[in-house]
Amino acid sequence: MEHESVPLYWRNIPSYYRLVAKRCRKCGEVYYPPAVKCPKCGSAELEDFQLPHEGELVEFTVLRSVPTDFLKQKPLVIGLVKLGPVKVLGQIVDAAPEKLKAGQKMEVVFRRVVVDGKYGLVMYGYKFRPRP
Amino acid sequence: MQDVWVNGTAMMQTGRHYNLNIDEMAARVLDEALKDAGYPELDALFVASATAEQADKQQMLGAYIASRLGLDKIATYRVENADGSGGSALMAAAMAVRSGLYNCVAVVGVDKPNDVLSNQQQDIYSTATDSVYERYFGVTPAAQAALMAKMYLAKYEYKYEDLALWPVLMHKYGASNPYAYIRKQAKVEDVLDSELVSDPLRLYDVGPMADGAAAAVLCSRKGVAKVLGMWSSTNAVPFNARQEYDVLYSAREAAERAYRMAGVTPRDVATAEVHDSYSILGVLAVEALGLAPRGGLLASLRSGAEVRVNLSGGLKSRGNVMGATGVYQAVEVVWQLIGRGPFKRVDGSIGVVHSMGGVDRTSTVVVLGL
Ligand SMILES: [Zn+2]
Numbered sequence: 001m002e003h004e005s006v007p008l009y010w011r012n013i014p015s016y017y018r019l020v021a022k023r024c025r026k027c028g029e030v031y032y033p034p035a036v037k038c039p040k041c042g043s044a045e046l047e048d049f050q051l052p053h054e055g056e057l058v059e060f061t062v063l064r065s066v067p068t069d070f071l072k073q074k075p076l077v078i079g080l081v082k083l084g085p086v087k088v089l090g091q092i093v094d095a096a097p098e099k100l101k102a103g104q105k106m107e108v109v110f111r112r113v114v115v116d117g118k119y120g121l122v123m124y125g126y127k128f129r130p131r132p
Numbered sequence: 133m134q135d136v137w138v139n140g141t142a143m144m145q146t147g148r149h150y151n152l153n154i155d156e157m158a159a160r161v162l163d164e165a166l167k168d169a170g171y172p173e174l175d176a177l178f179v180a181s182a183t184a185e186q187a188d189k190q191q192m193l194g195a196y197i198a199s200r201l202g203l204d205k206i207a208t209y210r211v212e213n214a215d216g217s218g219g220s221a222l223m224a225a226a227m228a229v230r231s232g233l234y235n236c237v238a239v240v241g242v243d244k245p246n247d248v249l250s251n252q253q254q255d256i257y258s259t260a261t262d263s264v265y266e267r268y269f270g271v272t273p274a275a276q277a278a279l280m281a282k283m284y285l286a287k288y289e290y291k292y293e294d295l296a297l298w299p300v301l302m303h304k305y306g307a308s309n310p311y312a313y314i315r316k317q318a319k320v321e322d323v324l325d326s327e328l329v330s331d332p333l334r335l336y337d338v339g340p341m342a343d344g345a346a347a348a349v350l351c352s353r354k355g356v357a358k359v360l361g362m363w364s365s366t367n368a369v370p371f372n373a374r375q376e377y378d379v380l381y382s383a384r385e386a387a388e389r390a391y392r393m394a395g396v397t398p399r400d401v402a403t404a405e406v407h408d409s410y411s412i413l414g415v416l417a418v419e420a421l422g423l424a425p426r427g428g429l430l431a432s433l434r435s436g437a438e439v440r441v442n443l444s445g446g447l448k449s450r451g452n453v454m455g456a457t458g459v460y461q462a463v464e465v466v467w468q469l470i471g472r473g474p475f476k477r478v479d480g481s482i483g484v485v486h487s488m489g490g491v492d493r494t495s496t497v498v499v500l501g502l
Binding site for chain 2: 087
C-alpha cells in the first residue's frame with residue numbers, strides 16, 4: 001500500500017503503541033478492538049483498559065503469501081495471543097516457527113511495522129515474541 | 133408482497149480477461165441475461181463488485197454499465213461486501229422486487245482482480261479484514277482461514293490429508309464446467325505437493341482470483357426459478373475475539389433464517405454452491421448450512437460418500453470472482469435446477485446459494501426453487 005495517511009496512523013497510536021482496550025464500567029467486559037458500546041450489556045460507559053504485556057499463545061500460522069508492505073519480511077508468523085481477558089491477533093517475531101507451541105508464554109514487544117516508501121511514514125506497533 | 137422469480141441468467145467464463153474493461157464485461161453479461169428474460173422493462177440495476185475502485189479505479193460502476201447498453205432512466209445501486217458482494221446484491225435486488233417497488237430488476241456481479249499483480253491482489257483482499265487491527269499488521273484472509281483450519285483439524289482429529297479431499301472434489305466438479313477457471317482433475321498428491329500458503333493451507337486450498345461477470349434478471353412475473361427464502365447476517369465478533377474457530381456464525385444464522393422463510397430443511401436441498409475461498413471455509417460452510425454434521429464433512433469425504441456441493445467447482449475451480457462470485461453461484465444453482473447449459477439437472481427442486489464476505493464477516497443465503 002502506498003501513502004498511508006498520517007491521521008489514520010496517528011489516531012490509532014494508543015492501540016498500536018500501548019494496546020489500550022476498552023472495559024465496560026457496568027459489566028466489566030473487555031473489548032479489543034475497542035468497542036463503542038458494550039455488546040454484552042448495552043452500556044455506553046466504557047473506559048480505557050490497559051492490556052497486560054504478557055500472555056500465552058493460542059494458535060499461529062506461517063503466512064508466505066503477503067501484501068506488498070511485507071514482502072521484505074516474508075514469511076510472517078501470524079498468531080493469536082491471549083493477553084489477560086482478551087485474545088489479540090498479530091505478528092510473532094524472534095521465534096523459530098517449528099519451536100512455537102500453543103499454550104507457551106509470550107510477551108509484547110514494540111517494533112517497526114510498516115515503512116511507507118522512501119520518504120513516507122515509518123509506522124510502529126506491537127508484536128509478540130516467546131518469553132525467554 | 134410480490135413473488136420474486138428469476139427470469140433471465142447469464143455468465144461468462146472466468147479467467148484473465150485482459151482485453152475487456154470492467155464495465156464492458158458487466159454490460160455484456162447483463163445484455164445476455166436481459167435477452168434471456170425477453171428484454172423486460174428494467175426498473176433498476178444492482179451491481180456487486182469488490183475491487184472496482186482499487187483494481188480498476190472506477191466508482192459509480194452501475195451508471196457506466198447501464199450507459200454501455202443505453203439503459204436510460206433506471207436506478208443503479210452498488211453493493212459492496214468484499215467477496216460476499218454478490219450475495220448481498222442478489223438479496224438487495226430480490227428485496228426490491230419483493231417490496232413491490234420494482235417489477236423487474238437486474239443484478240450483475242463483476243470484478244477484474246487480474247487487472248493488478250498478485251501481490252496487489254493480496255493488498256486488496258486484505259482490506260476485507262479489519263484495516264486498523266488486522267490488515268495493518270499484515271494479516272490476510274488466508275492467515276485467518278489457516279488459523280481456523282489448524283483449530284478445526286485439531287479439534288476433530290483430522291489430518292491435513294483429510295482437508296485435501298475438498299480441493300480434489302472441487303477439481304473433479306470444475307473439470308466439467310466450461311465456465312470454470314481451472315478445468316482439470318487433481319489428486320491428493322497434487323494438493324500435498326503444492327506450496328504452502330499459510331500452514332496448513334497450501335496453494336490448492338486457495339480459490340484463485342479470476343476475472344468474471346454474471347447476471348440475473350429478477351421479476352415479479354413467473355420465470356424459471358423462484359426465490360423461496362433469503363437472509364443475510366453479519367458476525368459482529370472480531371476474529372481475535374471468537375469463542376469458536378470451527379464454525380461460520382454468519383452462515384449458520386443466514387441459513388437458518390433463509391430455510392425458515394422458504395419452509396424447507398437441509399434435507400430438501402438438492403444442490404448448493406458455497407463460498408470456499410479457502411477449502412476450510414467450504415467445509416465449514418457445508419456444515420453451517422446443515423448439509424453435514426458439525427465436524428463431520430471430512431469424515432464423509434474420507435469414507436467416499438458422494439457430496440454434491442459446488443457442482444460448478446466452487447471458488448477453488450470456477451475461481452474466486454470476488455464480488456461477482458455470489459451472482460455466479462445463483463446462476464449456477466438455477467442452471468443445475470433446470471438442467472441448462474453444461475449442467476446436468478439435479479435430482480430435486482431446491483437449491484441454495486451461500487455467499488460470504490471475508491472470513492465469516494457477512495453471509496447471505498438464498499434458497500431457490502422451481
Ligand atoms: Zn457491559
